[in-house]
Amino acid sequence: MxxxxxxxxxxxxxxxxxxxxxxxxxxxxxxxxxxxxxxxxxxxxxxxxxxxxxxxxxxxxxxxxxxxxxxxxxxxxxxxxxxxGPLPGEPKRGTYLSWLFHYQGVIEPLMMLKWAGIDNEVLRYQMRSFEDAVAHIDAALADGPWLLGERMSAADLLISGLFLFAKIEPEQPRVRDWIKRCTDRPAxxxxxxxxxxxxxxx
Known part of the structure; x- marks a missing residue:
């Protein structure tokens, strides 16, 4: 076990x-x-x-x-x-992996920098900004209610959980609706x- x-x-x-x-x-x-x-x-x-x-x-x-x-x-x-989560060889596997790693390597670090009030030209060049990261999420949600389109995955729980944990409410209605869909689930x-x-x- x-x-x-x-x-x-x-x-x-x-x-x-x-x-x-x-x-x-x-x-x-x-x-x-x-x-x-x-x-x-x-x-x-x-x-x-x-x-x-x-x-x-x-x-x-x-x-x-x-x-x-x-x-x-x-x-x-x-x-x-x-x-x-899509398995190797299944549709959207690459998209799924990309969101998981993008969260860990870009989205959460950018949120922490924003939280700490740190703004640096090198960091902006390498990772953009937290606002850019949220815009990326918003663009992905144009193709469906979830990050992978019609299929919900662990990536939705992972990334939406950041907004809940950090008590951040994004300005984009589509992102706000997606967070609510995730956080309203019984689990x-x-x-x-x-x-x-x-x-x-x-």
Whole structure:
């Protein structure tokens, strides 16, 4: 059985939502761990195998998977029957991989730079801006309700989760509607409700 190391109300909540969306909770041992929070609370958990003491982290025997995009790709490939990610050789596989890696390498770093108030000419040249990244999402959604067109995938949960977590409301109506479609899904609501309840009882 796979083991998922999760800290409530963190970046790993989107993985919890994906696990629920895929209907694979009975195939994964979910273990809660502590992490160092931005407000200075918490701290590293010796039970967490993540090399940086962060989440999410997924353990499959001797194999360790971390970074949200990597964990999502691993789960959607490992449990293809859930249909949350195109497999090698299937249509839109390349688009799916591109969105996962674009999120990890461009979208989230740009959001963090915006959050930190950092603006640099070299960074703008290499990665553009967070506003450009949102415009890219908006353009993709012109072809369908999801990033892959008519098919929802883990990429939708991954990227929409950033806006929810960071409490960012984009100006583009199409992007706002897409975020609402993602966050209104029963699995997403259940994951955040569980985490919020735990935070209130902590």
């Amino acid at each position: 796979l083991t998922f190391f999760h800290a409530p109300n963190s970046r790993s909540t989107s993985i919890l939502a994906l696990i629920k969306e895929m209907g694979i909770e009975d195939k994964i041992d979910i273990r809660e761990v502590t992490i160092r929070r931005q407000d200075g609370s918490g701290g590293p958990d010796p039970a967490n195998p993540h090399p940086d003491g962060k989440v999410p982290c997924l353990q499959d025997g001797d194999d360790l998977v971390y970074e949200r995009a990597a964990v999502m790709l691993y789960l959607t490939d490992r449990f293809p029957e859930a249909g949350m 997403e609501k259940a994951a955040w409700a569980e985490d919020n309840a735990k935070a209130m009882n902590a």
